[in-house]
Amino acid sequence: MRTTESTSPVWNALEEHAKEFRARHLRDLFATDPGRADRYTASAAGLFMDYSKNRIDDATLTLLFKLADEAGLRDRINLMFSGAAINVTEKRAVLHVALRAPRSASIIHEGVNVVPLVHGVLDKMAAFASRIRDRSWKGHTGKPIKNIVNIGIGGSDLGPVMAYEALRHYSDRDLVFRFVSNVDGTDFTEAVRDLDPVETLFVISSKTFTTLETMTNAHSARAWALAALKDEKAVARHFVAVSTSTKEVTAFGIDAANMFEFWDWVGGRYSMDSAIGLSTMIAIGPIISGECWTGFTRWTSIFARPRLPRTCR
Numbered sequence: 001m002r003t004t005e006s007t008s009p010v011w012n013a014l015e016e017h018a019k020e021f022r023a024r025h026l027r028d029l030f031a032t033d034p035g036r037a038d039r040y041t042a043s044a045a046g047l048f049m050d051y052s053k054n055r056i057d058d059a060t061l062t063l064l065f066k067l068a069d070e071a072g073l074r075d076r077i078n079l080m081f082s083g084a085a086i087n088v089t090e091k092r093a094v095l096h097v098a099l100r101a102p103r104s105a106s107i108i109h110e111g112v113n114v115v116p117l118v119h120g121v122l123d124k125m126a127a128f129a130s131r132i133r134d135r136s137w138k139g140h141t142g143k144p145i146k147n148i149v150n151i152g153i154g155g156s157d158l159g160p161v162m163a164y165e166a167l168r169h170y171s172d173r174d175l176v177f178r179f180v181s182n183v184d185g186t187d188f189t190e191a192v193r194d195l196d197p198v199e200t201l202f203v204i205s206s207k208t209f210t211t212l213e214t215m216t217n218a219h220s221a222r223a224w225a226l227a228a229l230k231d232e233k234a235v236a237r238h239f240v241a242v243s244t245s246t247k248e249v250t251a252f253g254i255d256a257a258n259m260f261e262f263w264d265w266v267g268g269r270y271s272m273d274s275a276i277g278l279s280t281m282i283a284i285g286p287i288i289s290g291e292c293w294t295g296f297t298r299w300t301s302i303f304a305r306p307r308l309p310r311t312c313r
Contacts, residue, residue, distance in 0.1 A: 010066045017063060021055050029057070083109035087267070095263075096270030109265060118274075121261055125278050126286030128240070128260075132201070133172055133285060140234035145201045147176040149191055150279040151221060152205035153213045155268025156242070157181040160205075163272065163280040171283040179279075180221075183213040188220045197228035202239045203279050207262070209241065209248035218252065242275045 030036055030052075040052035068074070079086050083093045098107040098114045106113045131137040135144035150160050161179045164171070171177070178191040192200070202221045206214040218239075225238050235253035242260045243249050249259045260275035272280075 008067070008070060010063060010070050014060075014063045014067060017060060021057075021060070024055055026053060026055070029055070033057070081107065083107065083114075083265070093265040094267060094270075095265040096267065096273065099266065099270070099273035114263070114265075117261075117263075121275055125260055125275060125281050128258075129278070129281040129286050132175070132282050137201075138237070139198055139201075140229050140231060140237045141198050143198050145199055145238075146174070147178070147195045147200040148203060148279055148282055149178045149180060149195070149200060149221065150203045150205060151180045151188075151214055151217045152203075152242075152276070153181045153211060155271045156205035156207075156211075156214065156276050159272030159276060160279045163277065164283055167280070167284050172285075175283065177279060177283055180217050181213065183216050185220060188217050188224075192221075192224060197225045197238070200225065200238060203242060204239060204252075204254070205242040205276055205278075207244050207264075207266075207268075209243045209245045209252065222253070240278070242278055 033039075037050070037052045040050070040054075040056070042049045042051075076086065080094055081097060083095060085091050085093055087094050093109055095107060095109060095114065098105075098109075098118055101107055101115045101118065103115065103119050105115045107115055128137070132145055132148070137145055139145055150157065152160070157179055164177055164179070176195065178195075180188050180191045202218070202225070204214065204218045204221075206218075209215065222235060222239070225234060226232065229238070232253065236255040236258065239252070239254045240258040240260065241249040241252070241254045242262065244262060244264060246256050246259060250256050260278055262271065262274040262276065266274045266276075271277075
């Protein structure tokens, strides 16, 4: 049985340690430990973290590691990687790690290695993004797509918006990207105010394809597009879906071939590395030999680069 904060000897030791350390000044810590700036840093995936400017020393770290062991952190990490249902409120796995795994990895969920499934979708996304970017994907009238509107809410909106804003400099500047999440119709109206339906693609992002806000905006988009295109068949050329529900997607009128799948074990806040990132991939381009992404596996390293490789643009 795990101990609680009040009965944990390590927790109590940390509290006492914190009281003793509270009066220490960072200047003194650096003066007595010249190597501090080098030792209390970490780097991974192109990101650099400096935690030397905190009131900690080796004793602090030793106690924190002991507390992690006492809390069973390593066991919980292993359970996550094994595909166990650690999301106890929804009774499902939390396998966002599989979204960033290399092709050679094996992560088993319910007896299936999900890594090949992930990369299958990433490859499909890359092919589609390339067709939009090279203008070979045509709308219903034969004109290429110039405008991409992502419709989603929560994790299906915030990640793509953030990534696009952060990476806008590296995007195809001849393409227009808009993001709609608010169920208030004004949000949709403003997003499409100056767009031509003939040149516009909607990315409808919803795990179940029944989310009220997202589907309200999706139906507004459908009506807006068909008012100009006058043909139900146009939906297949101007709408794609990011979802887990083929049934709902096809009922909407989207060709199942243009549905980019993700899975029940992808949580909203972790979904950016899944097909939810499709609009970002269209904006900055798919992978080139791991320099930009391996799927999305290395996309975080982009933030640490002063310039992207030419092949990413």
